Amino acid sequence: MAASKTTGAPARERAANYLAKRHRFRLAEALPWLIAIAVFFIFPTRMTFGSQVLVMVMFALSLDLILGYAGIVTLGHAAFFGVGAYTVGLAAARLEWTEPISGLFAAAIAAGLVGFITGWFLLRYRGLTLLMLTLATAILLQETGNLRSDISGGYDGLPGLTFKPLLGMFDYDLYGHTYYLYVLAVLAVVFYLVRRIVYSPFGQALTGIRENVRRMHAIGSPVHRRLVTVYTIAAAIAGVAGALFTQTNAYVTLTVFDFDNSAKVMVMLILGGTGRLYGAFVGAAIYMVLEDYFSKLSPTFWQFGIGLMLVLAVLFAPRGILGVFERFGNYLSERKRS
């Protein structure tokens, strides 16, 4: 009885139903977007900061794809953010290519390419070796930029970049209203793509690799190809986030490749919760707001705070803030039932 359940057409149908059910949008999923739009009307003077938050959400989302779903632990995700940021920056400063949207595509392609090449070499390793190799990749890119500071501007960066009006119509205003809506729109597109990916059979395969690589090898899943694919996609998304970072700030320096940047995005994701799509939203927003407040108060205090948050998160809330809510929700529904 039990054996017949798992074979044949009905099983396939159930699997398809399961995937289709996960694809369906739930009502609660509108909440973060409504909040993002509400913020636009409530804090009209903080739009530059708001855009930065949205950029970090996208960056964290790209990390979630490889860390949360595929289980690749990397210390060098800033490499792709940096490649995207510099693609747009260099195109604007050296080639006078200042059209913003085509810049995003260029950044995605460049970062995706770097992701594909490094991923193809690095993703056959695991553990400490992988950590070191990803870290070294980001630092090597940074050092290359420093070596050719005649092109990259070195650690002084490329200041004072200007970009053409969006779609040739909407110019940028002092408070960054246009930017905010622009970044939000790009984030929505990217999020839709990521959501499609993680709920697809391909996304299921990634989760399988995260949970048990050996079993995935045993059932004949092309593990390396899947990992390289998702790594490339995540790199491209991180590149778009980097490009938006350059466009909203109108400058870029080599610090985007810093280890701090890789660590920061990981902290955001962990805070929010990995492998759950909206963890990136919660984590990045909370982190950025806290940082904005506390680092003005005292940067030292803030750094201690991040450290403490990480330690506490690992010890008491390994599944992030959303994980805590989920557990609380489960607890309430258990009580209601009994």
Add this chain to the structure above:
Amino acid sequence: MPQFANIAVSILFDGLAYAMFLFITSVGLSVTMGLMGFVNLAHGAFAMAGGYIVVTLTRSYGVGFVPSLVFAAVLVGAVSVVFERFLYRRLYKSTDLEQVLLTIGLAFMAIATATYLYGPIPKSVPLPDWLQGDVNLGFRYFPSYRAFLIVLGAVLVSVLWYAFERTNIGAKIRAAVDNRRMAESVGINVDRLFTLTFGVGSGLAALGGGLAIQLLGLSPSFAVLYLVLFLIVVAVGGLGSLKGTLLAALVLGIFDTGGKYLLADAGGFFVYAVTVVVLLIKPAGFYGRE
């Protein structure tokens, strides 16, 4: 002496001194990672703590440089055991990610505490007369401090080699690195062994931190800045291998010094390039087990 040979000797000498610092600081990390597979990103923070203890003792209490080094190593070693017993041991069976996060959290807290107590400006340390100036080795003068580092490093390498290869505890550690379950089943208390090596390794890191003040300068960012180098030494050398750590420290130390001498602009490029090449060819490092 011709110009070329002169530069080569300088690179070798400085590279050797740097390599000894790398070895002293990283060897504990290598052994603890080999034993438990624990990714300890707070190792640099232990080294930094050692450095600041040496600064406080020499500057505020007038203790000599060498006694301060010993005291810092012992104190940090003892404190690290407390951390191991109360925090680290809870995560031995966790994923890499959780270990990375916990220890990087500790490193951040350590950096913030150091910034609060000592400020962000790099500190220096008063050296005794015999460590200042140059020493004449017959054909050339060399800086005494680096000569001291090389001698100290050589002594520590010998002591550690003896402890590893010729004593009972060393044999137990090697057995546990090779196959932990097997070692436990023949009655070796790997847990206690780990606490011991963790304490000794952190103490050595603190010693390295104290030695680094004169060599590299000491500021709160030390904990993360040089951590990357220690981890690279461990990864390139192979986890849990004394021989590997020494070889990796030598290769990376000399390459880094040589790179900075010959091509100042390229800076840290060489270390990372060497790391990537070695790890792509031998993913487990020089002497690691595949």
